[in-house]
Amino acid sequence: MSENGSRQQYSFAWIMLLALLTALGPLSIDMYLPALPQMADDFGVSTQMMANTLPAYFFGLAMGQLIYGPISDRIGRKKPLYVGLSLYAIASVLCVFASSEWNLIVLRVVQALGGCVGVVIARAAIRDRLDIQGSAQAFSSMMIVMGIAPIAAPTIGAWILYFSNWRAVFVCLAFIGCISLFCVHFFFKETLQPSRRLKLSFQQVLTLYASILKDQSFRFPMLAGCLTGGALFSYISSASPVMMDMYGLNQQQFAYAFGLNAMGIIVLSSINKRLVSRVSTINRLKLGGVIQFSGALTVFIAGLFGHPAIEIVMIGLFLTVSGLGFTGPNAMALAMSGQGARAGTASAIMGSGQFAVGLLVGVLLNFLVWNSLLNMGIMMLMLTTGGLFAIAKVAQYFKQA
Template identity: 70%
Template sequence: MSEKNAGQQYSTGWIMLLALLTSLGPLSIDMYLPALPQMAQDFNVSTQQIANTLPAYFLGLAIGQLIYGPISDRIGRKKPLYFGMALYAFASLLCVLAPDYWSLIAARILQALGGCVGVVMARAAIRDRLDVQSSAQAFASMMIVMGIAPILAPTIGAIILQFFNWQAVFIALFIIGLMCLLCIHFFFKETLEAERRLNLTFKQVFILYAAILKDKSFRFPMMAGCFTGAALFCYISSAPAVLMDDYQLSQQQFAFAFGFNALGIIVLASLNKRLVNKVSVINRLKIGGLIQLTGAIIIVISGLFAHAPFILIMLGLSMTVSGIGFTGPNAMALAMSKQGARAGTASAIMGSMQFACGLLGGILLNFLVWSHLLNMGILMLAFTLFGFVAILKVTQQLKLQNI
């Protein structure tokens, strides 16, 4: 990025728009969580089985981002947004009409293939316009705004379920998809000028993927962000079974507990933003990693008891989830800092790998044989531990660059 753009400021409205596009993912994941037991009854499967619609969504997110990234580097950011949002709205209606369990799985994959375009374009647009320090601040600002989504989403879902059945949740997502499409048309301005676009062939896309993954300035921060972020997906996949089945929380109580943990992300993301000029990016990343790792250890210890105190579980979950307010924006800023015109492809790789970890965690939950809580804790601990090792590699790399 040129010196002219270094330190460039961004408007609140711009961040709000990018946060709206990015928050489509949390809304699609979290809004229907209170409905999982009801859906399990309708489809005659267990709650944990119906929760497999979550890793199915992660699969669509992982695949879709790999497609949108290089396409956006070739044709710009706005055209893929049009296509993705239209596909998302259509797939949301398919979820409403799903006649059986496997049809719902397929519709969720298609829904994710459309909805993931927002997160890819938002990250790429920030990198198009801002330097590493400004982008870290922008990512933190965006995380604060989009952090509202996982707080409101389960609550909105629970309210809808008081009056309608679970299909109404997906009708609401369809309407939100249409709203995003209108916002893109009227308010999103192209951030990748024609002269900066990459003329990529199909073969060159794979060469570009390989080149980006070989870049240590991208690879290690990407791994740090993916593994620490995967702990959140383990939580999302397990929360309904742990909180509603095991601890007998109602739909409204579940929404409150889920929102409380999501609130932690906003608090730490806000603190992260305030510390931009006081604490280095890498130190903030390490602090977040330690918070998440500590929380995961508490969850594992809780899972070793037959019925651990609920407050202890909430403490561990809060730390593991809220730590992402530090690890997420700082890992993203470091990973994207040197990607330039290939930011769309780099953003796609990072997002795809993150959701691939979430998919892996969702699959492994079906094979672990202990309690729902201990299964979740083991996976959280594994992911956060791998993430912290990656953070240490990033620290080592930055020290070598300063020599």
């Protein structure tokens, strides 16, 4: 497989804009994590029950991307952004007035249906402009920038809680949605020209989905990205019960611990970007898989001891989360490398698959009967093990290609 220089240079400002659109996801997920115990008290339920608003958001992300992908391939990248970001801002405002946990769960689904447009369009726009090596660099740059989101989000959420309550978090998210809409209108330039757009009927969309999924150059990297990324969703869904309920961290301490793990993504994404010209995309993907598996194994073993030192747990979590700096951009670059004008639909499938795994993880965690740390370790170990097998299939396919 050839990895030539990118066809077109990209600016940092362009990556910043795409990162902002993609960061709506982690901001919407991570900013209110410190508030889960407070929300649970407000609604009279457990923290774990309140954490079900996370898989609800994942459900909306998974379903929404399947809609925006083919639409963006048909009408371009910019128009869907207007619709999705407007829906996101409106739903965020409605979350402020949620009267029960089930009311909030439904509104979180709607919020996700709007917010997921950013991640679909960002990936498709990168594929519109760049080849596989340029894409890997761009995805790494974007992960470095958007890595600020999971660091800043819990801290911002914790400070909002210091001065107000959890409802103010959603006011902040609505404001961010409006800022994103403003930036799209004035600074986002269409990347899919009319001559390259696909004229798709509903039946043709289904056929296109099937065609992309049959493409092994897409399917194997997609599975690798979904499974290794699933370890992050396991961490997100369990972070509050483990760190706040089990280890007694307060809101600010939780935000700092969460930010430390997110910092690992930035560090490894930066290293990944520097290695682009020296280490193949496949080998960087393998390295990330091994790092994540090592971290998941550490968390699992720690969970077997009931209540181990938090330092051991944090080391395992840091490895599991930071390894995404290698697996995320390289799996994405490989999956999107052969998709061309159907990049929007391919991006939607991959994004939907990632959040479908996140939804499944959130549901399964409710049925595991052990302590929250061991439950998280079990899910992480299963996902990273599956990720390593998928990465082996990726390496085998591209070696033969």
